[in-house]
Structures are given as structure tokens and as C-alpha cells.
Amino acid sequence: MKIWDPLHECMPREDLEQLQLERLQATLNRVYRSVACYKKKFDEAGINPEEIRSLDDLSQLPFTTKEDLRLNYPYGMFAVPLREVVRIHSSSGTTGKPTVVGYTKNDIHTWSNLVARFMTAAGVTHDDVVQIAFGYGMFTGAFGLHYGSETIGASVIPMGAGNTEKQIMIMQDYKSTVLVSTPSYAITLASRMEQLGIDPKSLSLKVGLFGAEPWSEAMRKEIENRLFISATDNYGLSEIIGPGVAGECECKCGMHLSEDAFIAEIIDPDTGKVLPRGSVGELVLTTLTKEAFPMIRYRTRDITSLDYEKCACGRTMVRMKKTMGRSDDMLIIKGVNVFPSQIEEVLFAVEGCEPHYQIVVEREGEMDKLEVHIEVTENIFFDEMKKQKGFVEMVEKKIHSVLGVGASVKLVEPASLPRHEGKAVRVIDNRKL
Ligand code: DLL
Secondary structure, X not given: OOOOOHHHHOOOHHHXXXXXXXXXXXXXXXXXXHOHHHHHHHHHOOOOHXXXXXXXXXHHOOOEOHHHHHHOXXXXXXXXXHHHEEEEEEEOOOOOOOEXXXXXXXXXXXXHHHHHHHHHHOOOOOOOEEXXXXXXXXXXXXXXXXXXXXXXXXXXXXXXXXXXXXXXXXXHHOOOOEEEEOHHHHHHHHHHHHHOOOOHHHXXXXXXXXXXXXXXXXXXXXXXXXXXXEEEEEEEEOOXXXXXXXXXXXXXXXXXXXXXXXXXXXXXXXXXXXXXXXXXXXXXXXXXXXXXXXXXXXXXXXXXXXXXXXXXXXXXXXXXXXXXXXXXXXXXXXXXXXXXXXXXXXXXXXXOEEEEEEEEEEEEOOEEEEEEEEEEOHHHHOOOHHHHHHHHHHHHHHHHHHHOOXXXXXXXXXXXXXXXXXXXXXXXXXXXX
């Protein structure tokens, strides 16, 4: 089993922790000087970055949340002038505006190497042909894996998302050996191949690198049995770097988190207290090498646990378990992050929508399906079919343009959705992962 960066990936933990501390101190000094939001946060908490002398001191620092990014939209959290930024990506915000992240030239280099690490750990080499079936665009998935593949020296096919039959044709003709996509799209590909009478064994595929959404061990087995590949998991988020935070090695017993680049903590999402090693809680990440967009104690909202036992592969980096959910209400629909508040904002701006709605998520076969049930005023509900259809189409279009993923809108009679005494139940997620 090849290791991309043995010096760092197999570092004795004592040395690793020393490196983390040095990088943390440098990062804290830098953000204090160059990011107004951090200066204010540290001053308010009475913290002088010079006084952070051990990794344990990290827990004294305030958290960073998506709300901080929203308040500092678009460039307020950048630690370098825009002229040093060579790339900008973004991710869903909880309302209206997305969160914006930036990379310097060095950041792109760091990112590419971190992705090359987990790709190598999953078994990818320079002899491979990597088909990327993530959407190219503001999403970090496609570019992250693209640059990582090139760094390894593999041949990249920047196929992009969707267009399933063409994906299969390219896979056959170009002899792709590695598939990069969401796990749910891998199942879509397998089903389409079955419908078309194509035997996956006739393809050259060996490895699948799947991420961007939660998936279970059962789903891994299904993908492996249907596509005849080794299916591996990898995790990341735009605010921290994109893909490349953590990824599985061939032992498939948790995702190695690149601790020379990030410090991981597990906290109780309700109290914010750091939990003892091995506990299940919310993952909090601090970046140690990023220039343009450093993050201190960023609350990922992902629930997981960390395993510090040494792995059979020889890597010393902690292993992150598959995520078990979120501590907020974010949904991931076909790999796209969706906050119910984004849908609410659209509905509130449309005349005729009552403030009662429900979001229903199903998994039809292997695809996520998003439905929005809206109570509408009587004149719309009893309007002629043609007008109603136009109204539905208009709302669907607005939702699609905000979320970047389609939803089917169903109009329901005024006062027909269930009312609750406590919190309204806005989301019904019927997917079984
Ligand atoms: O999804 C980055 C990424 C792209 C990771 C491609 C892996 C592969 P965001 O769009 O910012 O970034 O979404 C981040 O997606 O907080 C998790 O909730 C979820 N997520 C990402 N990877 C996994 C995974 C990318 N392997 C959010 N398992 C994160 C479960 C995942 N959830």
C-alpha cells in the first residue's frame, strides 16, 4: 500500500502534536492581525493569542460558525488581500447568501496534496484514469478531486455531473479505472447499467471515491457488489478546504484526518464542551496551514467520533467515523446542501403562499426526491388548473435557482398541514440510509 506523504501521514504522535502547536500559534497570530472578526472575538473573550501555549489551550478560544461567515459576507473572513486569492468557491448558506471561501496559490497546492493523500490511500496511482462525476462549478468536489488526481499524475476525465448514459459510454470507451461521485450517484450508474444490459465486470473500474453526503456500510456493500469496485469514503467541507479533510485507506476502518493540516475536536453540541477521546459529538475543526481562509474552531455540525488507535496501514493520523447526522437542520439532497430556511425565504417572498409548508424528502430507488408542500390562499387553491400549474412552475423555478437542486411543489388546501403546539415540524425525511 503506497503512502503519498509518509513523513506527515506516519509521524509519531508526539512530533505531530508539536507540529500542530507550532502551526496553531502561527495561525492564531496571523488571524488576530488580519481578520477583524477574529480580533474582535479574541478581544471579547480576553484572549491574547501569544498566551496559547499548548493544544489544550485551544478549548479556551471562541468557535467560528456559519453565522460568522454570513455576517462577514463575502470577503470579511479572508486573511489575505484579494489580489493574493487565485480561486473562490462557495457553499450553501442558511439563508439568501452563500458562504464564500478563497484560496491562495499555496492553498491550492496544499489542497491538491491533501486530496492526493486520500486518493493514494484508497489505492489510486498515476496509472489510473479518473472519471469525475461531480458538478464543476462553485462546489469544491470536482475541482478538489481534479487537482488531486493531476497531482498524483493520473489521467483525469472532467466529465461533470449527470448525463448517466454518457458517463457509462465514457467509462466503457476511455477505460476509466476510478469513479469519483456521490455514493447515491454510483447506485444510479449501477442501475442504469443493469437496464442497458451492460455488465459492470466488462468495465475497467477498480476503485470508487465517494463523499459529499452521508452513506452507510450497507450502501458500501451494495455499490461494491453491483459495480465490482472497492468503494471508499472521503469527507470534507468548503469552509475548511473542500474534499481532503479526511479519507479512508484500504483498511476501510474510518477516514484518516490530515492532522498536520487540521486540529479536530469533538464537542457536545449543546454545551460546547470538549468531550473525552472516543466520544460521539460534533466535529470542530481548526485549519493549520491555510493562508486565504483560516478557520479557528469551526463548528462543522457533523456528528461523529474519532479513533486514535494506530491503523494497520501504518498511518498515525486519527480516524474519523462515518458521520451519524448533523446538529443543525441541513439536509443533503443529491449531494447538495439545503437548509430549510432557504426554502422558507423563497416561499415568504411569493404572494399567495401561506406561512405553512412542509418539506418531504424521500429516496425513490436510489435518488433523493425533494417535495415542498405549501398551503396557499383559497383563491389560488380554487383557481383554474392552468393558473395553478403556472404558479407551481414559478415556485419550483425560484426554489431551483436558490437551492441549485430541483424540488417538486405540491399545493395543499389552506389549513390542511398538521399544526404543532411546540416547534413546527417543517422537515419529514423518509430516507433510510
Ligand atoms: O461536500 C466537500 C466534499 C466534496 C467532500 C466531495 C467530499 C467529496 P460542502 O458542499 O461544503 O463540501 O458540504 C459539506 O457535506 O459538512 C457534511 O455534512 C457533508 N459531507 C461531506 N462529505 C461527507 C461524507 C463538500 N463523506 C458537508 N460523509 C459536510 C457524510 C459528508 N457527509
